[in-house]
Amino acid sequence: xxxxxxxxxxxxxxxxxxxxxxxxxxxxxxxxxxxxxxxxxxxxxxxxxxxxxxxxxxxxxxxxxxxxxxxxxxxxxxxxxxxxxxxxxxxxxxxxxxxxxxxxxxxxxxxxxxxxxxxxxxxxxxxxxxxxxxxxxxxxxxxxxxxxxxxxxxxxxxxxxxxxxxxxxxxxxxxxxxxxxxxxxxx
Amino acid sequence: xxxxxxxxxxxxxxxxxxxxxxxxxxxxxxxxxxxxxxxxxxxxxxxxxxxxxxxxxxxxxxxxxxxxxxxxxxxxxxxxxxxxxxxxxxxxxxxxxxxxxxxxxxxxxxxxxxxxxxxxxxxxxxxxxxxxxxxxxxxxxxxxxxxxxxxxxxxxxxxxxxxxxxxxxxxxxxxxxxxxxxxxxxx
DNA sequence: TTATTAACGATACTGCGGTAGCGTAAATGG
DNA sequence: CCATTTACGCTACCGCAGTATCGTTAATAA
Numbered sequence: 216x217x218x219x220x221x222x223x224x225x226x227x228x229x230x231x232x233x234x235x236x237x238x239x240x241x242x243x244x245x246x247x248x249x250x251x252x253x254x255x256x257x258x259x260x261x262x263x264x265x266x267x268x269x270x271x272x273x274x275x276x277x278x279x280x281x282x283x284x285x286x287x288x289x290x291x292x293x294x295x296x297x298x299x300x301x302x303x304x305x306x307x308x309x310x311x312x313x314x315x316x317x318x319x320x321x322x323x324x325x326x327x328x329x330x331x332x333x334x335x336x337x338x339x340x341x342x343x344x345x346x347x348x349x350x351x352x353x354x355x356x357x358x359x360x361x362x363x364x365x366x367x368x369x370x371x372x373x374x375x376x377x378x379x380x381x382x383x384x385x386x387x388x389x390x391x392x393x394x395x396x397x398x399x400x401x402x
Numbered sequence: 403x404x405x406x407x408x409x410x411x412x413x414x415x416x417x418x419x420x421x422x423x424x425x426x427x428x429x430x431x432x433x434x435x436x437x438x439x440x441x442x443x444x445x446x447x448x449x450x451x452x453x454x455x456x457x458x459x460x461x462x463x464x465x466x467x468x469x470x471x472x473x474x475x476x477x478x479x480x481x482x483x484x485x486x487x488x489x490x491x492x493x494x495x496x497x498x499x500x501x502x503x504x505x506x507x508x509x510x511x512x513x514x515x516x517x518x519x520x521x522x523x524x525x526x527x528x529x530x531x532x533x534x535x536x537x538x539x540x541x542x543x544x545x546x547x548x549x550x551x552x553x554x555x556x557x558x559x560x561x562x563x564x565x566x567x568x569x570x571x572x573x574x575x576x577x578x579x580x581x582x583x584x585x586x587x588x589x
Numbered sequence: 590t591t592a593t594t595a596a597c598g599a600t601a602c603t604g605c606g607g608t609a610g611c612g613t614a615a616a617t618g619g
Numbered sequence: 620c621c622a623t624t625t626a627c628g629c630t631a632c633c634g635c636a637g638t639a640t641c642g643t644t645a646a647t648a649a
Binding site for chain 2: 623624625626627628629
């Protein structure tokens with residue numbers, strides 16, 4: 216079939232495990248490719264044959280670690296939206312800020328990394344968009360712009376606080392964002 | 403008065419000029435401290451006696467380059483807000499994305515850099531907040547959350563698009579954000 | 590068996606940000 | 620004049636991400 220020496224299928228797992236440990240201990244900066252290679256018992260060059268850069272390795276790593284929490288809509292848009300935005304805020308606060316910022320920087324440099332990072336959020340992004348559209352059809356949304364923009368106004372502030380202003384992402388803040396889009400509860 | 407050898411006052415200007423040229427040519431990554439020092443005719447160690455890191459040098463640099471466009475409120479909140487948000491979007495698109503992303507990453511690592519970066523935006527941030535508060539007092543804002551949150555929902559999406567989704571920041575998008583907060587024009 | 594193809598390990602290298610140490614130059618206080 | 624203090628230039632060094640090269644190994648095709 217394929218001509219040459221086959222790839223050692225055990226390598227990928229060993230490297231990802233080693234990288235996960237390094238990332239856990241020292242964050243993005245603390246993760247050294249040399250140390251990952253040594254810990255995995257693999258040559259550094261072999262590592263670069265699998266992932267083109269440190270950023271791509273980390274993206275593959277967190278894409279591997281992530282087990283997406285399945286989201287089951289309750290039918291109540293306010294409740295669903297609050298749950299989703301709160302969950303995103305919780306994920307962002309649980310992740311080291313330097314990791315997110317460094318991935319954003321890597322995404323700005325290498326388009327492939329940008330696509331990978333965006334793919335990580337695709338599922339949640341779709342869920343938020345669907346709930347927003349649903350809420351808008353039900354006449355629950357104050358403004359009349361497209362759902363995509365509303366999603367930006369729900370999720371964007373989280374990244375803005377995290378990466379720019381440095382303010383905390385409390386669950387209460389997430390609720391406030393939803394309240395701003397849907398208006399105050401009426402009961 | 404002060405005891406030892408005084409600092410050469412010409413050095414700071416020469417270094418900033420050299421750094422500006424390097425930044426212009428190659429962006430954040432292309433700016434090499436060694437080359438800046440060589441171009442300025444200054445030892446690298448001297449450079450590090452003035453700025454603690456590459457990020458701090460760049461922050462000082464763009465803080466130096468910036469000449470803030472004075473903002474004179476027209477009294478019409480919709481017009482003022484549109485102008486401000488559009489101006490911020492224009493600044494963000496005019497600045498290389500990698501530069502913004504790398505500064506955000508540096509800010510996440512070094513708190514001092516974060517403060518410096520935030521100080522660069524303080525003036526515009528205050529202006530947006532003031533206009534939003536004014537619009538809210540006039541009853542022009544759809545939602546009733548605090549002005550700070552509304553500012554996040556106006557500015558946050560710009561950074562979100564820039565750093566996360568990679569979508570473009572058109573003037574039309576800025577107008578849409580304002581329209582989402584203030585509602586459609588009525589005349 | 591032999592030739593070919595591709596993966597692997599190993600070594601060495603580049604340019605980078607950042608640091609340490611040292612000799613020297615320029616100022617002030619006695 | 621001389622001691623002290625600080626800035627400067629210089630050299631050397633560290634760990635890092637990433638690349639190039641080469642000998643070797645494991646597979647397939649003939």
